[in-house]
Amino acid sequence: MSRAPGLSVRLKLTLSYAGFLMVAGVLLLAVVWLFLLRYVPASASETREGFIPGRSDLIRAFVPPAAWALFFLLLFGLLGGWILAGRMLAPLTRITDATRRAANGSLAYRIELEGRNDEFRELADSFDAMLARLEAHVAEQQRFAANASHELRTPLAITQTLLEVARNDPTSVSGTLIDRLHAVNTRAINLTEALLMLSRADQRSFTREPVDLSLIAEEATETLLPLAEQRGVTIENTGGITPTIGSHALLLQLTTNLVHNAIVHNLAHDGTVWINTGVDGAKAVLTVENTGEKVSPQLAATLTEPFQRGTERVHTDDAGVGLGLAIVASITHAHDGTLTLTPRVAGGLRVTVELPADQHSER
Incomplete structure (x- = not known):
């Protein structure tokens, strides 16, 4: 958007500072003038004590010094205001420079504003955090x-x-x-x-509606039951009504991916998958847990990244395309929930999805 050039913020602050200083000076001189008028007669007179000046004499004596005082006050206000405005706006200049760098594609630059916490420091820290998130997102x-x-x-x-x-x-x-x-x-x-x-x-291009995670878990279990029987895996589904708000199709995809992942990455024989749904306070919780090979915490932390199947996990024809848990993480985030992957001590993985519960539903 093209805009007409205007005064800089530094110049505006300088003029404002000098203007307020001049107003304060004029008011101060006006108060002194009124105070002097109370003790000065209208005209000059001669008394035994000596000559008493009048108001005309007061004007000739007071106005020139007052004018010079206002002149120097104006110069001081402009110079001091320019210096103070520059010091105050220095952090804003660094933030603007960082913004231009980011617009040109340099997301690695950080402001790292030093000093005590104030409005500019909070703005700079927030901008640094935003740049860090943008850099991570782009990468x-x-x-x-x-x-x-x-x-x-x-x-x-x-x-x-x-x-x-x-x-x-x-x-x-x-x-x-x-x-x-x-x-x-x-x-x-x-x-x-x-x-x-x-x-x-x-x-997040989906319609939100009331959804029961327990019914979705049952639907996903029925769909994948033939695969579980083929691989000798037992599925145990427990829990009660678990209402939440979201997309039925996406939450079904989330649950199906979790159950499929638990079946495929399981023991070669006599494996088990535990599915549990329930409400914990204001959260609707879905937990999918499975037996299997031991998973290190370092590997578990990377499994939600796209195409990260994990070199320690068994690869089969049913292992998918490497996006199962990445889709689960995206769907969870789109529903304002949290996803937690925890390795089991005996082997396998426990995946917990926490979504906002539907507080208005009848349980």
């Missing part, structure tokens, strides 16, 4: 874009190789080749849908 988006490109490139490259083999030797086209193409294409579709789901959750 995360860059990593995400690079990882997504890499993940999409793999199935596309495999598909291109298989198609070139079929084109060079049409007689080699068989059911096995078609099955491999179908599997690779399915993986690419699943990855694309996961990316769209992640984007939808990040943008």
Whole structure:
């Protein structure tokens, strides 16, 4: 937006300071003048004690020094106001410089304003915190874009190789080749849908409605029960009515991802998944816990990052595309909730999702 040039804030503060100083000086001189008028007669006179000046004499004696005093007061106000305004606005200049740097793409710069806590210090600290979050967000988006490109490139490259083999030797086209193409294409579709789901959750473009997490947990359990039976995993679902406000589709995706993750990353035989829902004060809590290999706290802290499957975890055909817990984290954040991943001492992982409870629902 183009705007007409105006006076700088420093000049405005200087003029304001000098103006108030002049007003104070004029008022002070006016008070002195009125005080003197009470003891000075209207005209000069001769008495035994001597000559008594009149008001005309007072004017000739008082006005020139008063005018010079006001003149020097004006100069002092302008000079002092300019210096004081410069000192006061120095932090604002540094903040403006940091803003220009950030606008040009330099997010690593920090103001780091020294001194005691005041309004400018709070503003500078808030701006530094915002720059830190922006820098982390941009870095995360860059990593995400690079990882997504890499993940999409793999199935596309495999598909291109298989198609070139079929084109060079049409007689080699068989059911096995078609099955491999179908599997690779399915993986690419699943990855694309996961990316769209992640984007939808990040943008919070969904309708909120009353939702019962216990019913969603039952629905997710029924959907994944065949996979659990195939892998020899027992699912135990407990808990009562757990009302919250949010998107039924997204919360179902969140729960399904957690249960799927608990089934896939479990023991090879006789594994267990525990699902519990309940209300804790003002929070609706969903907990998914599973047996499995031991997970280090360092690994658990990275599992919600996109495409971070964890080198210590078992990879299978059902392991997904590496966005399961990242989608869970985004959906939780979009619903103003918190996500906690805690390694179990005996092995496996405990995932806790806390969302704002629906206080108006009937339990």
